[in-house]
Amino acid sequence: MAKYVVVDLETTGHSPKKGDKIIEVGMVTVEDGKVVDQYKSFVNPEQPIPSFITQLTGIRDEDVLDAPLFDEIVDDILLRCQGAYFVAHHVEFDLGFLNHALIDAVGHGLSVPVMDTVELARIFIPQADGYKLSQLSEFLQVNHGEPHRALADAYVTSQILIQLLHKAEQLPYETLEQLAKLERKWKSDMSEVLNQLLHCKTFEKDERDDLELFRGIAIKKSSTKEEEQPSVETEGFEPFLDHVFHKDGWLEGTLHNFEERDGQREMAITIYDAFQSKSKAMIEAETGTGKTLAYLVPAIYEAVEQQSRIMISTHTTQLQAQLLEKDIPMLENSIPFPFQSALLKGKQHYLSLKKFEYELHSSVANNYDVILTKSMILVWLTETTTGDIDDIQLPSSGAIFWRKVSAEAEGYLDPRSPWYSRSFYQRAKKKAQQAHLVITNHSLLCTDIIHDYGLVSSYPKVIIDEAHHFEAAAGKHFGLKLDYISIQYLLNEMGGNKAGDWMHNLLSAYPELALKQQMEMWEVTTQSIKEEADELFRYLFTYVSKQREANISLNDVGRFQYRYHPDKESSKVWSTVREMAHRVSFIIRDTITFLIKCSHWIQAAETSEEASRWREDIKMYVERLELTIDALDQLLLSDESQLVKWIEIEAYGAKNSVYIYSEPIEVGSLLKEYFFDKKDSVILTSATLTMKQSFSFMMKRLGLDKDKTIQKQIPSPFQYKDQVQLLVPNDFPGMKYGSQDEFIYATCEAIYSLASISKGRMLVLFTSYEMLKKAHGIMKELMDVEEFMLIAQGISSGSRSRLKKNFQAFDQAILFGTSSFWEGVDIPGDDLTSLVIVRLPFQPPNHPVYEAKAESIKDQGKNPFMELSLPNAVIRFKQGFGRLIRSTTDKGIVMVCDDRIMKAKYGKYFTQSIPEIDIHYDSTHQLMKKAERWL
Structure with missing residues (x-):
């Protein structure tokens, strides 16, 4: 019977080599799935405890003053570790620190088998939200009373360990057998445990009936029965709405x-009318309308009544998750007739079992992350019915491995293949074809429009939420991107004559193909592509660097974007570029010819499943190589005038780290031809679609006919006049280009004053990361250390949602954000009472796509500022403004530091595009008095 001693240490810092010491030890012994012993002791470190450690742990100098020295408790520690597995959450830290102290005290460290609960949790609970101790304890419902105290952390870790071992026991023999082969490269010494479990399973009769065994892999069974489509008899749509709302x-x-919200009902009726009249509709539903339910209810009614399917496309995964996890289940519980919904993502999101089986048995030497990823996927396959990558959190290099095993890497899958019925992607497609509502994203929608895969064409009615992003999403997908790393990655994926390489394995499977001269030719050809492509991208880097030096004032940091026109570049330079691109393209054609010959030879030689798999692989690689040739042709060889083309380099990056892009200057006509004209009905909705109460800007950009499109604004139910005040200082220094410092300093002083009045609870929106960084530095100087918790995007670590959670966790916090923080961040109630918009959010005028669109507008005799720059900025401003008031009870201040909103002629476009509120244009001092009275 195994014994586990779970250890947690609190220390003065992270590095024992730099003199950091242990201040508390917690040890919990586990035997036979139960805690049999607990031990804790403070340790006198003979040095002061840093203040941040006291803040984190609550342990003060006086707590350890009379505590034993480490030497005095060493026997207790060694006794408990004897004959036991040493277990810790991040075992390398705790064992490393303890061994350092033991060597000092007794001359030797511990030599025991170890287990790391971070690693084991990743493997045995691959669907956990995260692997920090707090996240795991929440996920596994283990009460964590005193975080960052040694015994409490050790006890929680012991409870997690017990659950992990129990989870391992539930796994089928086949999964355990595969894990046992991978275990040698784990950090945790699990071989004895796995062998013991395998031994027990050998004599077990009961197999899990929720699993299917296929080619040595255990897979969760999926329910594939087709549900009967219900028919619905109601008194009509409006009486149905009454029942719902x-x-x-x-x-x-x-x-x-x-x-009950009048706007919600009005929006639902508008959408239903658009469905009935087979019209397009653009609906701006201001914050608080309840727009999601307002489009879901008519969509469900229409789909069930007409026995049809409706596609709903969102921009963010956050909204997708909200639809699937909250809104749709709520309606399933409310509406008294059944309806089905499904999520459909791109092929790259789904695991290919066929590719995974191949990689699992591949003889290629794998690094730790790949071994960990394979282990996670093996366990995940006993749980998932979707095979969707977003359900698990792979380690960093795991994402590269995923590219090899996704359904996208699989290429075409023959319906006669035994893998077809088990394909997660095919399963998702089938479910989508049977569902009333299909949730997807703008990216997949646009990909399908362009490549005509037939997914979108089977949905005659589409609802596009977050529609203000639709033009940009379409632009990216109607364009192209090419870079050296992608070409190199593709060639490396195919490999050469090295054991474990794809090409080596192909030629090993068919020795007759592997004529020495052919193999040598393959090696020489692929090496030539790498060298020629490397030379091409280095040449472009040098050329663009020279353009950067000429425009250094515009682009002195980060990525430099150079818009190029092949017919206007230096003829000497561009003829060299064309010659190089032709060379790369020509050699890639040689590799394609070689691959096609291989495919034909295999087809003639045999018709086995193995032969079919090789031919499918070859087809996939040929298609990817052809796409590279097409990209080279469109980006560097053709003179397509309707495209904007640009090259991006990292000024101090690798000399071949060059990215080439193209996008259509105008996507409206393309969307009209390939999307809108092919649909019965398209509903576009968002909280921000108008400028000065007009939809004309958005209609024009998307290619919609004004006379044939229903246009509706649904006002917010919020009483903005009573809930928000807009403050604009009139005494800030002028912001001339290149002399921002005085303006930023004045902004920081105002932020600090307002934060003192609102007790933090403030979101500050910037238009550039550079300005955010400067302001962060100044704020640190202005504030006392513990006065406000300052959380800044790109400076404080963590995702957007993590930064938001941290902000809400502190009583007095200020959150600095840029780009993604202007929308989709909901902080309702008292957590947010003031919003600062530092600058009006105009796009940089030198972005290649903006520049090209502006030129095109100018050529039509119109004003690019009024037609493009201003509308984009107003819509962005409305998004930012919408962060503050999220419910009927919210109240707060919006401060706009940019007085162009009051002084410039175009300022009224901003103020007349938001709800009617009181605007105060005054000195900072007077504004702060008003803010204090208001709050």
Whole structure:
């Protein structure tokens, strides 16, 4: 029977080599799935405890003053570790620190088998939200009373360990057998445990009936039965709406805080009318309308009544998750007839079992991250019915491995293949074809429009939420991107004559193909592509660097974007570029010819499943090589005037780290031809689609016919006049280009004053990261250390949602954000009472796509500022403004530091595009007095 001693240490810092010491030890012994012993002791470190450690742990100098020295408790520690597995959360830290102290005290460290609960949790609970101790304890419902105290952390870790070992016991023999082969490269010494489990499973009769065994891999069974499509008989749509949205209706029984909203009902009726009249509709639904339910309810009614399918496309995964995890389940519980919904993502999101089986048995030597990823996927396959990468958190290099095993890497899958019925992607497609509502994203929608894969064409009605992003998403997908790293990655993936390489394995499977001269030719050809492509991208880097030096004032930091026109560049330079691109293209054609010959030879030689797999692989690689040739042709060889083309380099990056892009200057006509004209009905909705109450800008950009499109603005139910005040200082220094410092300093002083009044609870939105960074530095100087918690995007670590959670966790916090923080960040209630917009959010005028669109507008005799720059800035401003008031009870201040909103002629476009509120244009001192009275 195994014994586990779970250890957690609190220390004065992270590095024992630099003199950091242990201040507390916690040890929990586990035997037979139960805690049998607990031990804790403070340790006198004979040095002061740093203040941040005291803040984190609550352990003060006086707590350890009379505590034993480490030498005095060493016997207790060694006794407990004897004959036991040493277990810790991040075992390298705790064992390394303890061994350092033991060597000092007794001359030797511990030599025991170890287990790391971070690693084991990744493997045995691959679907956890995260692997920090706090995240795991929440996920596994283990009460964590005193975080960052040694015994409490050790006890929580012991409970996690018990659950992990229990989870391992539940795994089928086949999964355990595969894990045992990978275990040698784990950090945790699990071989004895796995062998013991395998030994027990050998004599077990009961197999799990929720699993299917296929070619040595255990897979969760999927329910593939087709559900009968219900038919619905109602009195009509409006009476149905009354049942849903009425004060005593179906929703009130499900939602505790249900509010009847006139705007919600009005929007739902508008959408239903658009469906009936087969029209396009553009609907701006201001914050608080309840727009998601307002489009879901008519979509469900229409789909069930007409026995049809409706596609809903969102820009962010956050909104997708909200639809699938919150809004749709709520309606399933409220509406008294059944309907089906499905999520559909791009092929790159789904695991290919066929490719995974191949990689699992591949003889290639794998690094730790790949071994960990394979282990995680093996366990995940016993749990997932979707095979969606977004359900698990792979380690960093795991993302590269995923590219090899995704459904996208699989290429075409023959319906006769035994893998076809088990394909996660095919399963998702089938579910989508049977569902009433299909949730997807703008990226997949645009990919399908362009490549005509037939997904979108089977949905005659589409709802596009977050529609203000649709033009940009379409532009990216109608364009192209090419870089050296992608070419090199593709060639490396195919490999050469090295054991474990794809090409080596192909030629080993068919020795008749592997004529020495052919293999040598393959090696020489692929090496030539790498060298020629490297030379091409280095040449472009040098050329663009010279352009950067000529424009250094415009682009002195980060990525430099150079818009090029092949017909206007130096003829000497561009003829060299064309010659190089032709050479790369020509050699790639040689590799394609060689691959096609291989495919034909295999087809003639045999018709086995193995032969079919090789031919599918070859087809996929040929297609990817052809796409590279097409990209080279469009980006560097053709003179397509309707495209904007640009090259990006990192000024101090690798000399071949060059990215070439193209996008159509105008996507409206393309969307009209390939999307809008092919649909019965398209509903575009967002909280920000108008400028000065007009949809004309957005209609023009998307290619919609004004006379044939229903246009509707749904006002917010919020009483903005009573809920928000807009402050604009009139005494800030002028902001001339290149002399920002005085303006930023004045902004920081105002932020600090307002934060003192609002007790933090402030979001500050910047238009550039550079300005955010400077302001962060100044704020640090202005504030006392513990006065406000300052959280800044790109400076404080963590994702957007993590930064938001940290902000909400502190009583007095200020959150600095740029780019993604202007929208989609919801901080309702008292957590946010003031919003600062530092500058009006105009796009940089030198971005290649903006520049090209502006030129095109100018050529039409129109004003690019009024037609493009201003509308984009107004819509962005409305997004930022919408961060503050998220419910009927919210109240707060918006301060705009940019007085162009009051002084410039175009300022009224901003103020007349937001709800009617009181605007105060005054000195900073007077504004602060007003803010204090208001709050």
